[in-house]
Amino acid sequence: MTAGSPPARLLAAAAAxxxxxxxxxWALTDAFPTHGPDFPWSTFAINVVGSFALALLPAFAAVRGSRTLTVFLGPGLLGGFTTLSAYSEQSRALLAGGHTTVAVLYVVGTLVACLVAVRLADQWSTARQRRVFAHEGGDE
Structure with a gap:
């Protein structure tokens, strides 16, 4: 391992x-697929729930107290769960299909809903707890 590289346990935690x-x-989007001009509800819900959960993690002492758990849950689990690429591609496909209103509602609605979810979850942790969480690598 080179200087500055994360320890193997953190790489394994993020990967797992x-x-x-x-x-x-994938399972959720497969169970609740989106077709054509439909609003992509499954990806929308995944991103909102994932944003809320990520912002809520600093509230838990167990998470703040374990760098491995922080990396596993933050950039690992929730990083793998949420998806900017699907959000972007679905927006592009809606626009390409001429569904401009749905695309704009999806783009703006996702952004607003995720920010509201983060703000709500933020209420359960202090600024100090969020700094500790960030220092442990939970928001990378």
């Missing part, structure tokens, strides 16, 4: 969490 999160996301 990411794999679980990505499979959970």
């Amino acid at each position: 969490g990411g794999a679980i999160g990505a499979v959970a996301r």
